[in-house]
Amino acid sequence: MPTGTEVETRPVVLILLGPPGAGKGTQARMLEERFGLVQLSTGDLLRAAVAEGTPAGLAAKAVMESGALVSDEIVLEILAERMARPDVARGVILDGFPRTAGQAAALDTLLAGVGQAVTAAISLEVDDAAMVGRVSGRFTCAACGEGYHDEHKQPAVAGTCDKCGGTEFKRRADDNAETVAERLKAYHAQTAPLIAHYAGLGVLERVDAMQDIDAVAGGLGDIVARVTV
Numbered sequence: 001m002p003t004g005t006e007v008e009t010r011p012v013v014l015i016l017l018g019p020p021g022a023g024k025g026t027q028a029r030m031l032e033e034r035f036g037l038v039q040l041s042t043g044d045l046l047r048a049a050v051a052e053g054t055p056a057g058l059a060a061k062a063v064m065e066s067g068a069l070v071s072d073e074i075v076l077e078i079l080a081e082r083m084a085r086p087d088v089a090r091g092v093i094l095d096g097f098p099r100t101a102g103q104a105a106a107l108d109t110l111l112a113g114v115g116q117a118v119t120a121a122i123s124l125e126v127d128d129a130a131m132v133g134r135v136s137g138r139f140t141c142a143a144c145g146e147g148y149h150d151e152h153k154q155p156a157v158a159g160t161c162d163k164c165g166g167t168e169f170k171r172r173a174d175d176n177a178e179t180v181a182e183r184l185k186a187y188h189a190q191t192a193p194l195i196a197h198y199a200g201l202g203v204l205e206r207v208d209a210m211q212d213i214d215a216v217a218g219g220l221g222d223i224v225a226r227v228t229v
């Protein structure tokens with residue numbers, strides 16, 4: 001029975017908005033560690049579905065390789081499955097979701113149904129011209145997923161992951177110049193309008209994501225600390 005002295009803690013729902021290469025994945029992982037939230041990347045979930053050969057993965061594969069967006073139906077299905085797992089109770093950082101007006105509306109409805117709302121949508125602001133280079137230089141540890149970049153973030157010991165000591169790295173099939181150009185187009189046509197949606201809801205925050213990784217992490221951390229008190 002409530003005593004009137006408990007502090008009600010609501011699950012935190014953070015959204016990272018930004019084009020491919022803005023640093024959403026890198027920053028989400030840093031926020032995850034610092035604030036004990038769970039990073040939820042629809043791109044990662046879709047890549048896992050492709051690797052497992054599930055029906056959703058089979059349907060998504062060619063679309064992802066072209067740089068276009070996977071259908072809302074498939075994305076919402078895999079997201080709902082993931083959100084149903086108990087580890088998301090403290091809160092989530094949505095990385096790469098929502099990406100369309102339909103997804104944003106579905107998220108608003110889903111949260112409203114459980115008495116919640118988006119805590120903050122943080123737009124990582126970057127220059128398009130720099131994004132192709134950022135994306136085409138990146139690679140990740142095959143074991144733990146830690147992200148690296150040919151120019152901006154090499155492992156401290158060449159060939160060994162700083163985080164887990166893994167020695168195998170991988171590059172994404174869609175991180176090539178041609179597909180990145182398509183992904184940027186999809187971002188501007190379908191995702192950038194969500195910035196106005198979240199401004200309208202009064203939860204929009206902006207960060208200059210052309211700064212180096214630690215400076216961006218500092219700016220984001222300040223925002224998250226402020227909105228999660």
Ligand code: AMP
Binds near residue numbers: 042043064067
């Ligand atoms: P990402 O890892 O976020 O860069 O996503 C890689 C690809 O997965 C995108 O280019 C899309 O084809 C697909 N994808 C990821 N998230 C979404 C989403 N929320 N809606 C539609 N397609 C998505």
